[in-house]
Amino acid sequence: MFHLEVQGVTCGPIHNLSFTWSPGVSWVCGDECKGKTTLLRLLAGDLQPTAGKVIAPEGGVFWIDLQSPEHDATTVQACWDALRPHYPQWHHEVLNDLVDALNMNEHREKQLHMLSAGSRRKVMVIAALASGATITLLDQPFAALDFGSIRIIKEFLHEAAEHPSRAWIVADYTAPDDVPLASVLNLDAQQ
Numbered sequence: 001m002f003h004l005e006v007q008g009v010t011c012g013p014i015h016n017l018s019f020t021w022s023p024g025v026s027w028v029c030g031d032e033c034k035g036k037t038t039l040l041r042l043l044a045g046d047l048q049p050t051a052g053k054v055i056a057p058e059g060g061v062f063w064i065d066l067q068s069p070e071h072d073a074t075t076v077q078a079c080w081d082a083l084r085p086h087y088p089q090w091h092h093e094v095l096n097d098l099v100d101a102l103n104m105n106e107h108r109e110k111q112l113h114m115l116s117a118g119s120r121r122k123v124m125v126i127a128a129l130a131s132g133a134t135i136t137l138l139d140q141p142f143a144a145l146d147f148g149s150i151r152i153i154k155e156f157l158h159e160a161a162e163h164p165s166r167a168w169i170v171a172d173y174t175a176p177d178d179v180p181l182a183s184v185l186n187l188d189a190q191q
Helices: 036-044 076-086 092-101 117-130 147-160
Strands: 004-011 014-021 024-029 051-055 135-139 167-172 183-186
Touching: 004 036, 014 036, 014 051, 014 183, 024 036, 024 147, 036 135, 036 167, 076 117, 092 117, 092 147, 117 135, 117 147, 147 167
Parallel strands: 024 167, 024 183, 135 167
Antiparallel strands: 004 014, 004 051
16 A cells, blocks of 8 residues: 655754655645755655654655766766666666657766766656656756756656556646646645
């Protein structure tokens, strides 16, 4: 049974937050420094709350931040190859379809530091959407992307919205009106 919840969680800018997510696509929105990334890191287990608890379902949580310099020397393909063993439900065909759709084939053997901010973000988004994890966390997936790439990712999220046992939680400043959402958590209203 799917159950993703935070109960009375406090960490950094987040204070005594309780919220439950259901399968499908959900949005976490709010202004700068309101805790969007902090919340994703809590859900991923990358951070521990100073109070409260996080309850996550079986099946894995996908979270990665490829913006840090520690990943600079890794090639795009090596990044995907390193992630794949951690996600037993990895979808090779989804990865390949997204690589084609997002024009990333020519970048497979490039190191991440050689990529534009948008292409580097595409590497993360492609891995996230191909992971097959029960919970997929996406932090500002549209930043630095062209309109065509945003449209492709939104099409994927539109299809994902109907999934009965997986959740995609997206953090960004505002929730879109063109993707069906299971829930919206506005961190501006929580402060």
